[in-house]
Structures are given as C-alpha cells and as structure tokens.
Amino acid sequence: MNALATRAPAPAPAAAWLPCGTVYGTLLNFQRERDLWAPRMTQPPYLAAPQAPVLYVKTANTFALGGAAVPVPAPVWLGPTLGLVIGEYEPNSPAAQDGQAPAAIKNRVIGGVTVSACVLMNDLCLPHESYYRPAIRYRNRDGFLVCGTQPVRATQVDLATLRIEAWLNGTLVQTLDLATLVRDAATLLADVSSFMTLQPGDVLLLGTDCLADGSRPLAQPGDHVEIRAPGFPTLSHSLVAQADEEGGAP
Amino acid sequence: MKHARIAWAGALHDAIESDGQLELLTPAFRGQRVGFDDVVWLPPLAPTPPHRPRTVLALGLNYADHAKELAFKPPEEPLAFAKGAASLIGHRARTVRPAGVKNMHYECELAVVIGREARRVRKADAYDFVRGYTVANDFAIRDYLENWYRPNLRVKNRDTCTPIGPWLVDAADVHQLSGGPMALKLQTTVNGQVTQQGSTADMVFDVPTLIEYFSSFMTLYPGDVILTGTPDGVVDCPVGAEVVCSVQGIGELQTTMVSEPNRAPAPAP
Numbered sequence: 221m222n223a224l225a226t227r228a229p230a231p232a233p234a235a236a237w238l239p240c241g242t243v244y245g246t247l248l249n250f251q252r253e254r255d256l257w258a259p260r261m262t263q264p265p266y267l268a269a270p271q272a273p274v275l276y277v278k279t280a281n282t283f284a285l286g287g288a289a290v291p292v293p294a295p296v297w298l299g300p301t302l303g304l305v306i307g308e309y310e311p312n313s314p315a316a317q318d319g320q321a322p323a324a325i326k327n328r329v330i331g332g333v334t335v336s337a338c339v340l341m342n343d344l345c346l347p348h349e350s351y352y353r354p355a356i357r358y359r360n361r362d363g364f365l366v367c368g369t370q371p372v373r374a375t376q377v378d379l380a381t382l383r384i385e386a387w388l389n390g391t392l393v394q395t396l397d398l399a400t401l402v403r404d405a406a407t408l409l410a411d412v413s414s415f416m417t418l419q420p421g422d423v424l425l426l427g428t429d430c431l432a433d434g435s436r437p438l439a440q441p442g443d444h445v446e447i448r449a450p451g452f453p454t455l456s457h458s459l460v461a462q463a464d465e466e467g468g469a470p
Numbered sequence: 471m472k473h474a475r476i477a478w479a480g481a482l483h484d485a486i487e488s489d490g491q492l493e494l495l496t497p498a499f500r501g502q503r504v505g506f507d508d509v510v511w512l513p514p515l516a517p518t519p520p521h522r523p524r525t526v527l528a529l530g531l532n533y534a535d536h537a538k539e540l541a542f543k544p545p546e547e548p549l550a551f552a553k554g555a556a557s558l559i560g561h562r563a564r565t566v567r568p569a570g571v572k573n574m575h576y577e578c579e580l581a582v583v584i585g586r587e588a589r590r591v592r593k594a595d596a597y598d599f600v601r602g603y604t605v606a607n608d609f610a611i612r613d614y615l616e617n618w619y620r621p622n623l624r625v626k627n628r629d630t631c632t633p634i635g636p637w638l639v640d641a642a643d644v645h646q647l648s649g650g651p652m653a654l655k656l657q658t659t660v661n662g663q664v665t666q667q668g669s670t671a672d673m674v675f676d677v678p679t680l681i682e683y684f685s686s687f688m689t690l691y692p693g694d695v696i697l698t699g700t701p702d703g704v705v706d707c708p709v710g711a712e713v714v715c716s717v718q719g720i721g722e723l724q725t726t727m728v729s730e731p732n733r734a735p736a737p738a739p
Contacts, residue, residue, distance in 0.1 A: 360688050
C-alpha cells in the first residue's frame with residue numbers, strides 16, 4: 221500500500237482482534253536454536269550464518285481469531301510468540317477501549333519504531349527440516365496464525381523479562397524466555413526497519429523457539445492449545461482435522 | 471479496459487485509459503481527461519478492506535530459461551514467497567539503490583490480480599478468479615542474498631523495490647488474446663537498450679496452475695497479487711538508469727534508479 225492510501229476506521233470487538241496490517245515472522249531469534257544450528261550454518265546449502273534477521277510474511281489468510289478451531293492436514297509445530305503491533309494510537313486500539321483520551325495514551329518507541337501494543341500469537345507451521353527455501357505451504361495455510369484476543373499496551377509489558385508458556389491439553393510443553401532473544405525487540409525493530417518501513421497496523425513477531433533437543437512441540441487434530449504470559453489474556457484454540465481434500469498441484 | 475489509480479489535483483482518483491489519456495472516474499471530475507505526464511501513478515490496485523492486508527505472492531525460478539541461467543533444475547513445486555504490500559510503488563516512480571551494492575537487478579513479471587475469493591480452485595476454473603493483469607518489476611539486490619528462507623526479505627522486500635503498473639487490464643481483454651495470458655512477450659530495457667526478452671509461454675508453472683496450487687492451501691482474496699516470475703536476462707541497474715519492464719498488451723512500467731538520499735551521487739562513468 222502506498223503512503224497516500226487511506227484506511228477506513230474498523231470497529232473491532234474486544235474479543236475479536238486481528239491484525240490490520242502485514243505480519244512479519246522472525247526465525248532463529250532465540251539463542252538456544254541459534255546455538256543448535258551453529259555447526260550446520262557454514263555447511264551447504266547455507267554456507268554462512270545469517271547476518272540480517274531471518275524473516276517471512278504471515279499472509280492475511282493465516283489470521284485466525286483466538287478461540288478458533290484450526291483445520292490442519294497433519295501434526296503441526298506450535299509457535300508461541302509475541303507480536304509487536306506497530307503504530308500510533310488508533311480508534312480501535314486497546315487504549316481507546318480503555319476509554320482514555322488520545323492525548324493520555326503513551327506509545328512506546330522501541331528501536332526507533334513506534335509500538336502501540338503487544339499480542340500473544342501462535343505461529344503454526346507444518347514441520348520442515350530445511351530453512352533454505354521452504355515451500356510457502358508450510359507456514360501460510362489458512363488459519364495458521366492464531367491471534368491473541370486482546371493486545372496489551374506496550375507500555376505495560378516488560379519485554380526484557382517476559383516468559384511465554386505453551387500448554388497442550390493441560391500440560392506445559394514449552395517456555396519462551398524473551399531474555400534469551402538473539403536480537404531483542406529494540407534491535408530487531410531497528411534492523412528490520414533499516415530496509416523496510418513497518419507501517420501502522422503491521423505486526424512484527426519476535427520469533428519462535430525450539431525445545432532443548434532442537435525439536436519443536438507438535439500438536440495434532442483434537443488437541444487444545446493455550447498460550448499464556450503474565451499480564452496477557454490467555455490465547456486458547458484447538459486443532460481439528462482438515463475435512464476437505466486438497467486438490468491441486470504437488 | 472485499462473484501469474489506473476493516480477494522484478492528481480491533491481486527491482486520489484480511479485481512472486481508465488481513453489485515447490492516450492487518463493479519463494477520471496471520480497464523481498466530481500467524471501469524464502475529465504488528464505495527460506499521462508500530469509499525474510502521479512500509483513499501484514493500480516484498489517485498497518483492501520480494513521483488517522485484511524493485501525497478500526503479495528512472488529515466484530522464484532518460474533521460467534525454464536531463468537532456472538537454467540542460475541544452474542538450477544526447474545522446481546517440482548512452485549518456489550513462492552510472500553512480500554509485504556509496503557514495497558509496492560507505481561509507474562514512473564523512483565527505486566532506491568542502496569549505497570555500495572554491486573548487483574541490483576530488475577525482474578520483469580506478469581502480475582495476476584485476484585478478483586474473487588479463491589479456495590480449492592481447479593485449474594480449469596482458475597481464470598474465472600482473475601480480476602486482471604498488470605506488470606511488476608520485482609527488484610532484487612543480490613549483494614544481500616542469504617541462504618536462509620530464500621529469497622530473504624532484505625533482498626526482496628525493500629521500500630520502493632516493487633514497481634507495479636501502470637495499468638490493471640481487465641482479465642477478459644487478456645483472455646481473448648490468442649494464447650491468452652500464457653503467450654505474452656516480456657521485455658525489459660535499460661536506458662533504451664533491450665536487456666531481457668522472454669515469453670509467458672515459458673513459465674514452469676502457468677497462471678492456472680499457480681492459482682490451483684496456492685488456493686489448495688491458502689484462500690486468495692480480491693486484490694491479492696501473484697507475481698509470476700521472470701525470464702532470462704537480468705542485469706545490474708546503476709543509479710540514473712531508466713528501466714522499462716513491458717508485458718505485451720498489458721503495459722510498460724517505467725522506473726528510475728536513484729541513490730539513497732544524503733549520499734554522494736554515483737561517480738560519472
């Protein structure tokens with residue numbers, strides 16, 4: 221979208237938040253996964269450790285409301301993460317819903333970028349071994365970005381110490397510790413925005429992590445997932461078996 | 471019919487091509503004609519609804535000759551990546567070449583704009599879901615290429631680096647051509663010299679196959695765009711170069727290469 225385009229204000233019920241801009245995901249941004257990958261980074265096909273942030277786009281078709289039953293064709297990797305919502309005060313921002321006057325709302329400038337809110341996300345994807353040139357069908361399937369029901373104002377989140385938990389059918393399966401990010405929020409925002417403008421409404425995901433053994437938590441149809449973090453409404457959703465046949469090319 | 475979105479007289483307008491001019495569709499100016507030189511050309515894409523960012527998909531290695539050029543066997547599955555719509559700019563715009571890069575090249579591509587929500591679409595029905603076609607130039611900066619989630623966004627998702635336009639040409643106009651959208655000549659010139667020539671007939675995965683493929687796992691919405699890849703013949707574009715990407719019957723998309731602001735201009739050759 222060009223800078224001259226306008227966006228009509230969108231009413232958003234409190235329990236039905238979805239991103240209104242482009243969502244960028246980040247890979248290899250937790251120290252544990254980066255360390256586990258390190259010996260392979262100089263081997264083919266990678267040949268060198270990544271210098272810039274490793275990014276991808278979660279397209280609009282992937283957006284799913286909190287509480288959704290997400291159809292999956294096979295077991296999926298869970299991807300609990302935190303999304304940073306870019307931009308100034310908007311009429312449908314969480315602060316507005318608090319009934320505050322716009323003048324009283326404090327955005328946070330992090331890494332030179334204005335961030336209004338943070339939101340829990342579950343960045344689902346189909347398992348894939350290679351990070352070289354994975355097919356888009358792993359990450360960009362319908363419903364594969366489950367979005368927190370309610371963003372929390374960025375001024376209320378301690379990004380340096382936040383811990384995010386993934387619970388699968390009532391059992392804790394993963395804990396993310398934002399203190400172990402390779403690029404913290406400020407560094408990531410600065411590095412990404414050095415070559416592309418993050419527009420109001422865009423969301424930058426801080427990254428997903430692997431488990432201690434390098435694997436990722438797997439979930440399958442019938443499973444119930446909760447993403448929890450202190451100060452955030454719990455993001456819960458389920459997975460269901462994909463009903464219809466997938467036609468089409470390979 | 472050829473559609474454009476332009477800025478003129480302090481506002482945005484939808485317009486159509488009419489006898490070598492732009493005819494405005496805005497109610498206040500309906501029927502007014504303005505010259506191509508008198509407007510700012512924007513991407514010829516209607517805004518998407520609130521809460522639905524535009525999906526921009528792009529193909530890598532989707533021409534048999536381009537795959538050969540890069541010593542890569544044609545892929546068995548479309549090699550696609552997604553871009554942010556913020557990188558789109560219009561016709562006759564300026565694309566910034568970062569200081570110090572050695573290889574920044576254009577990629578002339580047929581762009582498909584989706585017209586109807588598409589999910590689980592069969593190849594035979596795919597053209598029914600196309601709104602129209604335009605030209606895109608999916609610039610790449612090879613200096614920044616890294617082998618992690620290729621092509622990485624630093625190469626492919628920079629501000630100003632995806633010119634698109636000038637026209638959105640109605641699907642029916644293209645489908646009635648002999649060979650339809652799969653027999654169109656592509657050409658790029660740099661400062662008037664032809665540097666790239668190809669035909670959409672050489673696509674590894676043609677437009678109906680791509681729509682079937684993508685819609686098998688992701689819903690495509692009206693206004694979403696598929697950039698279908700580029701043929702052989704990409705060359706470095708220095709600051710000052712005028713790059714024109716053409717697709718037969720669709721349009722000629724002109725871009726001027728500029729340096730980063732606050733940097734010394736490139737030395738004279």
